[in-house]
Amino acid sequence: MNKYAIGVDLGGTSVKAGVVSLDGKIINQISIPTEAEKGPETVANQIVKAIKEVSAEAFGKEIVGIGVASPGLVNLDGNTVEAPPNFKHWDSFPLRDTVFKGLANGLPLLIENDANAAALAELKFGAGRGEDDYLFVIWGTGVGGGIIIDGKIYHGPHGGAGEFGHGSIDYNGPQCNCGNIGCIESYIGQRYLSTRATKYLENKKESVVWKLVNNDASKIEPQVLYDAAMEGDAAATEIMSEAGELLGVAISSFMNVMNFDLAIVGGGVSAAGDLVFTPMNKRIKKSVMAPLRPVARAIPAQLGNQAGILGAAGLVM
Ligand SMILES: [Zn+2]
Structure with missing residues (x-):
């Protein structure tokens, strides 16, 4: 059970990242501004920053992968995100690949629409078990x-x-x-x-x-x-x-x-x-x-x- 995943919750005002145990406990969590008004490149950078920051606190723990919950339409390619509401200058952007390159740690990285991610959370750890x-x-x-x-x-x-x-x-x-x-x-x-x-x-x-x-x-x-x-x-x-x-x-x-x-x-x-x-x-x-x-x-x-x-x-x- 000594394995963990990093979960990122991308919101219009803050990027929250947490280290999560396999039984669904958030063992530590950080939050930094999204800077949504500066466009998708900046937002991707903030996500990378949040992941690196929270990973540093998880030193010595085995991280199996990283997931990002994003507003907007996440395309079936699992990469591009279209027009998240309240995000500026954002038409269609390869969020997954940009964050993956920015992290450069080779860990599996998956991205999902935020409401879908919440539905999955209830399935794995909440009312939907x-x-x-x-x-x-x-x-x-x-x-x-x-x-x-x-x-x-x-x-x-x-x-x-x-x-x-x-x-x-x-x-x-x-x-x-x-x-x-x-x-x-x-x-x-x-x-x-x-x-x-x-x-x-x-x-x-x-x-x-x-x-x-x-x-x-x-x-x-x-x-x-x-x-x-x-x-x-x-x-x-x-x-x-x-x-x-x-x-x-x-x-x-x-x-x-x-x-x-x-x-x-x-x-x-x-x-x-x-x-x-x-x-x-x-x-x-x-x-x-x-x-x-x-x-x-x-x-x-x-x-x-x-x-x-x-x-x-x-x-x-
Ligand atoms: Zn409507």
Whole structure:
């Protein structure tokens, strides 16, 4: 068991790198700025720097390989990454090969989309252990996803499978960032959810939410809605409960197509727990095909913000 892998979680503001044991423990971890505004060459350099820094702390340990979890579309070549959101001057860039050359240590280096990596982390070390097939949903700023089939990440013929947040639940719904109409993300992604909540609360000045944000509508966000709901506020409970149910609608459609019975849901907003999971599961039970009803369920992810590093390391373990 004296073997380790290095996992890198590439984010818009920081590059996190960790040394991970084969049983999924992060034994040490560092974080440096991404410098995303300086373009992909700089970002690749920062990744190299983070890996070298964390490797130095792992002196004397056997490192079996390195994995990188990156936002954006990771092509099937396992090398080029296209247009990660919030990264400047980045069209298509050979991230894997650039980092590999920069490291010059010859260790296996694999790169994977960040939501897929998080899905893999849950499979190896979290809520997905012992499962073969499930949908992983990451519910935060946006709504992302990863699909596990037969215990492996499913990439699809163009490498971009798992864009769960851009399945539409209403063709007359709101305009989504991606260009489509009524995507689940355009209802419950953090920013959209905050906007919807603000509108809903306009005529409900008695709601605790207004007190919590000092009447500043720009401060209404899922965390505040959660806090208000925990104080028994009816309007906040209603909004979060509806968000959970909407996610249930999207999950059950996916389950019906794939014949899946499990969804693992992580990300910041999912931390609202039963407040969103109870209505989500109620909707799933109602909306899946009859044979799935006794078994279909959505459960919380277990790894939180460690999922990026763990999933990246999991690529080479
Ligand atoms: Zn969309």
